[in-house]
Amino acid sequence: AIPKFNNNSTSIPITLCGNTSFNKLDSILSTFDGDSQQRIEWTVRRTARGRVNGLPAQRLLPGNQSVQPTNASYTPPAGFTGLDTLFVQVSDGLSTDSLFIAFNVLPQPALNGITGATSACVGEQKEFSTVGTRQGVWAFKNWSTNDATLATIDQNGVLRAKKSGTATVRFDIADPNGCAQFAQQTITVFPIPAKPSISREFGATELKANITTGIQWFDAGVRIQNATKQEFTPGKHGRYSVTQTLNGCTSAPSDEFLFVETSFAYPNPARDVLNIQLPSDKQKMAIVQIADISWRVLMEKEVQLNKGQTLVQFNILNLSKGIYRLIIKTENNEYKQFAKE
Known part of the structure; x- marks a missing residue:
């Protein structure tokens, strides 16, 4: 018997997107041969621009039924769009059949990435935007995060940090042909430091915060320049407070401490x-x-x-x-x- 491709055609057109592989070559190359215990071999007679995996391949005919190669696939070259062709021949050692496969590789949507903050504080909002996205008619576009308990993002790209941890921000688009593209970026959400407090030992002239790093002193809500140490000596009467900033996140100010100079x-x-x-x-x-x-x-x-x-x-x-x-x-x-x- 003569081996024959089951698709009953000498030419098969296939449309796919430039950022995807075609993994259904096995079924397209399915072959019938009425002989039994005969070895069938598929070979590439004309190499495509893209990469062909799983060929050449051989299978032993069980007799009067179809066989096909295993894990045969096609991947277009990076950045390639247009027509790419593949010529495959099947043989039982005596007779052959040929199949011409034309891959129409469509351009993938233009998306060079997303830009936005790499860190945020719990309760803070951050804006994200796309990079290099051409205007067009999109069948689908979507902002998302991988963990809504850490952060959520709306469809305007505004992220809301909810809990400390590391989240992934992702933007997906697809055109009417079904060609899709995505970009993603990680963002670390840091906690807000606890509200600090101020103490003063009896008879002492200095105030002391209960924190040791990220310190800033204030007088009546006004930042005091260079007042960043745990202990602070006021130069006058005032209502003093302190904050702590860690990883760019600032605590609520401490309760104001009324300082009156000692006699x-x-x-x-x-x-x-x-x-x-x-x-x-x-x-x-x-x-x-x-x-x-x-x-x-x-x-x-x-x-x-x-x-x-x-x-x-x-x-x-x-x-x-x-x-x-x-x-x-x-x-x-x-x-x-x-x-x-």
Whole structure:
């Protein structure tokens, strides 16, 4: 018997897109030969521009039925469009049959990539756009992410970061011929740092944040230049706050810390007159007391504090030499000590 291709044609036209392979050559090259236990061989007699896999191939005829090669495929050259041809011959060693295959390779949609941020903060929005996409009639176009729990993107290319992690942003297009193209880019979503806090040790002149990196200090919401260390010494009364920035993501500001300069007494040790400088952020009343080491009050003055600095003086000439306590009573009591010489 003479081997014959089952498609009953000497020429087969095939249309495919330039970025795809044709993986159905096996069925197109299906051959019938009535003989049994005869070896059938398919060979390429005219090489196409593209790559042909799986040929030449051989199969043993089981008898009175069709056989075909296994895993035969065609892949067009990169960037190629137009007509590409392939001439295949099948033989049983005595007789042959031939088949001409014409591949019409269509251009794939023009898409050179997408552009957009490579990182975002939780809750932040980022815009993405395509690169090198020609205007045209698209049968399909779509923005998507691989994990909607991390980030979502609308069809205008606006991404919304939802949870920390790494997501993939993808853009797909297809033309009316069904030729498709896609581009993708990864984006890392970072968490927002926790809201920091500020503390101040009793009697200290500096404020201290509970964080060690990414620090920025503010006074009444205004950024303080070069104030980026954990400890900060204010130069005046103010309402101070701090933020932390990690991976480009900034925390909510800490609660404002009302800083009032501490009072100080001089000279120390003192001999006859003790000067006490009392700072205040507003006008208010204060009680200033001098007590002995056992907290027994020896002298006391009620004073009106002005906004800024108020000087209070005590005549301590009659006090014995030793260590004394200074008590300043306002809404926040303050305690110091001095020496009498």
